[in-house]
Amino acid sequence: MLSGAHHDPHALLGAHPGPGGVTFRALRPYALGVSVVADGRTTPLDDEGDGLFSVVLPLDAVPEYTLLVSYEGGRYEVQDPYRFLPALGELDLHLIGEGRHEQLWKALGAEPMEHQGVTGTRFTVWAPNAQGVRVAGDFNFWDGTACPMRSLGSSGVWELFLPGIGEGERYKFEITTRYGARFLKADPMARRTEAPPATASVVAAAHHEWRDQGWLAHRGDTPVHEAPFSVYEVHLPSWRPGLTYRELAEQLPPYVQDLGFTHVELMPVAEHPFGGSWGYQVTGFYAPTARLGTPDDFRYLVDSLHQAGIGVIMDWVPAHFPRDDWALARFDGYPLYEPGDTRRADHPDWGTYEFDLGRTEVRNFLVANAVYWCEEFHIDGLRVDAVASMLYLDYSREDGQWAPNAYGGREDLDAVAFLQEMNATLYSRVPGVVTIAEESTDWGGVTRPTDWGGLGFGLKWNMGWMHDSLGYVSKEPVHRKYHHNEMTFSMVYAYSENYVLPISHDEVVHGKRSLVSKMPGDWWQQRATHRAYLGFMWAHPGKQLLFMGQEFAQGAEWSEAHGPDWWLLDPAYGAEADHRGVRDLVRDLNSVYRETPALWQRDTDPGGFRWVVVDAAEDNVFAFLRFAADGPPLLAVSNFSPVVRHGYRLDVPDGFPAWEEVLNTDAARYGGGDVLCPHPVRTDEGPHLRLTLPPLATVWLRPVRG
Structure with missing residues (x-):
């Protein structure tokens, strides 16, 4: 017991009937004395040494009782943790053993509750290889000797109900390995943590009163691949450095709403020890980072965004976790969340551990985590990071x-099974949710349903489009024809998958330069190509994602230390044309996009697209039509040459005798040269249009109504 290696402390401590009456035992290190208070009588316990106190009272049955504990600082009447039955049910243990507890956070971790009429906190942790587990925290001066947990059989779960312990208490689990080593570990299921660099877990419960019922009721009305989906990617700690979740809730929703994006994508908010990882090396999978506030504060931010529409x-990171010795790594003294085989456990790129996805409890930990964020925080979707690194054993x-x-192959069959289970579980439990894979290979069926053998994602990042298109626009115009x-x-x-076109944070850091700085030429040409590229991107089949700062053509790479260069939007720096103009373009792109079903309704249907000009390599011109299920098409024309092209012929569908310009990235208000088409253009026989194409620009046209 004293070495922290006892698997059933409740068998010794507490009150137990036996020959001669009821034996009361209490383990209270540093106590001067302990008495039992029962039936109106106070009886001292005998000091057995090393903090153990006991007495036998001539009683026929165990009474209701409390303990009166004396320390140098005073006397305290407390409930005895060892008089309580387990606060975790058999069904919970059965589901944990099967790896199918879809609300695992309600069974494991620290749960404030009332148990047997007493208020306190139930502590539970999965540590099957441990010889003993104790709870240490502020409430016992970080000495877990007095709080050993009991093992709940073959489940590997340890449990202890501590009366009087409530929200805000810091704690960790003190684990004793089979060979006697002892160390403190943060709770893998902690719903709240200390702010880094501190690492303790914090007892927490949700109290936020949601006001987004209208949003939730209708978010699944239209399948995401048939709906407008324009995403603004945000790194919360650096979007406006220094803001809390609640302060962000005042500024972020109106900004995103003004620009017309349908969604925000938050880089990982799960707790992580190193800010420079941007959240991608997670230690607290069930806790929003405490850097910006409490879990309820984060709920408030999500609620505010929903109320703004x-x-x-x-971003969700099930591919790996860091090796910090106070977190998941070798949690109970042995590989537990990671595989035992170092060839499988060690991630060669990031110096981290991979999850043992072949272990049912580990798979359950992650599947339930996906459900947790969507159910407890009303998250509308998960973008799953580094899927390719999970799918291949030789990655x-x-x-x-x-x-x-x-079967002798390189595919990680456990990862495939996990991703299928995660997607199937999430879609069945949370109506209207979407999962998005960052998968950079040609793995087949990423967005195919699981019952058809696919991975079951709703959308997939189109990394091929991103690499190819950025490679093209980064070339000098004279070389683009090649x-x-x-x-x-x-x-x-x-149309092989349901795609998102991502210009994400990964493309504007580590020497890759910002989006506008990738473009060749002088500053005017760079901004013009930037605008033309965005116009091409918004018209191309697939959903859109743009990282913060790129909406106003920030010239510098993003840095998590200071975030976007908001000063560029200050008119004092001549920003009206340079940067505000680009932001105005993004606002107009989103506005026209959302009101034009042809640009999103048939993103996954080949009938929703037709090339008009596909082989004009010498001209650096691309033109295509987008079609809705019904209604007029939209014609998108991009001229990636720095010259004006007069009378450019474009074949268009019959039945539309006149076309009007609805967006032109060369407009003066965006910072362009204002080579516009202010009046409707009538078709010639063919039918075809003859347009003047502005330099380094994209133009959108649609048939004149009526």
Whole structure:
């Protein structure tokens, strides 16, 4: 007991009937004395040494009782934790053992509750290899000797109900391994943590009163691949550095709403020890980072975004976790959340551990975590990070550094099963949710339903389009004709998956330069190409994602230390044309996009797209039509040459005798040269249009109504 290696402290401590009456035992290190208070009588316990006190009272049955404990600082009447039955039910243990507890956070972790008529907190943790587990925290001066937990059989779960312990208390689990080593670990299921660099878990409960019922009731009315979906990617700690969740709730929703994005995507908000990881090395999978506030504060931010009509996607990181010795790594002294085979456990790229997705309890930990964010925080979707690194056993590994699967292949069958289970569970439990895969290979069926053998994601990032298109626009215009196919190749596979076109944080850091700085030429040409590219992107089949700062053509790379260069929007710096103009374009792109079903309704239907000009490599021109299920089409024309092209012929569908310009990235209000088409253009025989194409610009046209 004193070494923290007892698996059933309740068998010794507490009150137990036996020969001669009822034996009362209490383990209270540093106590001067302990008495039992029962039936109106106070009886001292004998000091057995080393903090153990006991007495036998001539009683026929165990009475209701409390303990009166004396320390140098005074006397305290307390409930005895060891008089309580387990506060975790058999059904919970059965589901944990099967790996199918879809609300695992309600069974494991620290749960404030009333148990047997007494208010306190139930502590539970999965540590099957431990010889003993104790709870340490502020309430026992971080000495867990007096709070050993009991093992609940073969489940590997340890449990202890501590009366009088409530919200705000800091704690960790003190684990004793089979070989006697002892260390403190943060709770893997902690719903709240200390702000880094402190690492303790914090007892918490949800109290936020949601006001987004209208949003939730209708978010699933239209399947996401048939709806407008324009995403603003945000790193919360640096969007406006220094703001809390509640302060962000005052500024972020109106900003995103003004620009017309349908969703925000939040880079990981789960707790992480190192801010420079941007949240992608998670230690607290069930806790929003305490850097910006409490879990209820984060709920308030999500609620505010929903009330503004903005969906919330959250980056989710099940591919790996860091090696910090106070967190998940070798949690109970042995590989537990990570595989025992180092070839499988060690992630070669990030110096982290991978999850053991073949273990039912680990898979349950992650599946329930996905459900947790969507049910407890009303998150509308999860963008799953680094899916490719999960799918392949040889990912970033050389020969001899990996072992094939049971069929001799390189596919990680456990990861496939996990992703299918996660998607199927999430979609069945949370109406209107969407999962998005960051998957950078040609794995087949990422967005195919699981019952058809797919992974079951709703959408997939189109990394091929991103690499190819950025490669094209980064070339000097005179060289672009040699790379023309890089802009058209995406349409060869555009309908193989349900795609998102991502210009994410990964493309504007680590020497890759910001989006506008990738463009060649002088500052005017860079901004013009930036605008033309956004116009091409918003018209291309697939949903859109744009990282913060790129909506106003920030010239510098993003840094988490100071965030976007908001000063560029100050008119004192001449920002009206340079940067505010680009932001005005993004606002107009989103506005026209949302009101034009042709741009999003048939994103996954080949009938929703038709090339008009596909082989004009010498001209650096691309033109295509987008179609809705019914209603007029939209014609998008991009001229990635720095010259004006007069009378450019474009074949258009019959039945539309006149077309009008609805958006032109060369407009003066965006910072362009104002080569516009202010009046409707009538078709010639063919039918075809003859347009003047502005330089380094994208133009959208639609048939004149009536």
